[in-house]
Amino acid sequence: MTGIQIIAFDADDTLWVNEPYFREVEQKFCGLLEDYLPHHTVAQELFKTEMDNLSLYGYGVKGFMLAMIETILRVTNNTANPVLIEKVLEYGKEQLNKEIELLDGVKEVLEALKGKYRLVVATKGDLLDQERKLNKSGLAHYFHHIEIMSDKQEKDYRKLLRHLDCQPEAFLMIGNSIKSDVMPVLAIGAHAIHIPYHTVWAHEVVNEEVKEEKFYSFQTISDILPKLLS
Structure with a gap:
């Protein structure tokens, strides 16, 4: 990587x-x-x-x-x-109005990566709701850029990379959805890490196995650190 x-x-x-x-x-x-x-x-x-x-x-x-x-x-x-x-x-x-419940290891990972990489949030959903959650999470200060997307297709990631002035080979996406966070990212030549979550919306479920050189899968977010800090 x-x-x-x-x-x-x-x-x-x-x-x-x-x-x-x-x-x-x-x-x-x-x-x-x-x-x-x-x-x-x-x-x-x-x-x-x-x-x-x-x-x-x-x-x-x-x-x-x-x-x-x-x-x-x-x-x-x-x-x-x-x-x-x-x-x-x-x-x-x-x-x-739900309180934000951070997943285990998130703060520690962001703290370890901040300053070594430019960190970005790339999420889809309602603008007002996602901004509210980010503000309530206490994580906003870790990120160089926040991108709240209407969808996560190849064109949406290409638009994000143009905005960030980043080539695909220098971009890594980390997320829990193979459909939204992995497949379109790999399709444009970037890297992707899948971290599965125990509950997945039916719309995000895919049965296709991903076999790509730029694809990695880890069980928890903390597991990515040895790969990214080595």
């Missing part, structure tokens, strides 16, 4: 806990509609709504809230008690 100048970190489920909070809300949401459909069917309907609207709403809690409301209206054939909508808004606001 010689020649790396910039290390970019995904945020959600790489630096701090995120996906488990969505699953908690999903379980409560399924309970709201149990008089209409079994829990697993409600979850399927919600996911379908999320996918249908992803290009319109993007990623994040607000889009999730809108998807829940739309699912309620569809499943109940527009006969839902307004209290159900009120509960969805309550769940969403609670999620937006």
Whole structure:
């Protein structure tokens, strides 16, 4: 991994806990509609709504809230008690106000790498929500640049590298999603490290095995230090 100048970190489920909070809300949401459909069917309907609207709403809690409301209206054939909508808004606001729980080893890793590389956050999601989480995390001072992306496709990473004035071979992306943090990064000739997280959104799951010279996988974020400090 010689020649790396910039290390970019995904945020959600790489630096701090995120996906488990969505699953908690999903379980409560399924309970709201149990008089209409079994829990697993409600979850399927919600996911379908999320996918249908992803290009319109993007990623994040607000889009999730809108998807829940739309699912309620569809499943109940527009006969839902307004209290159900009120509960969805309550769940969403609670999620937006969650305290930030950093993952083990994150601060120690950033402290060790700061000054040796330019550190960047490259995450997707709602701008306001991601800014809030970063500010509450206490990690902002470690980063040279913050990039909150609407998506993580090859074109989005190319745009980021142009902004950073960085060649692909000098760029390393670290994240928990093979689909978003690894495959498009490798496709543009940069390096990628995958650090798996125990809970992954179905939209981010890929069954394809990655075999690339510039790809590495570690079990925890702390495991990357010997590779990057050697």
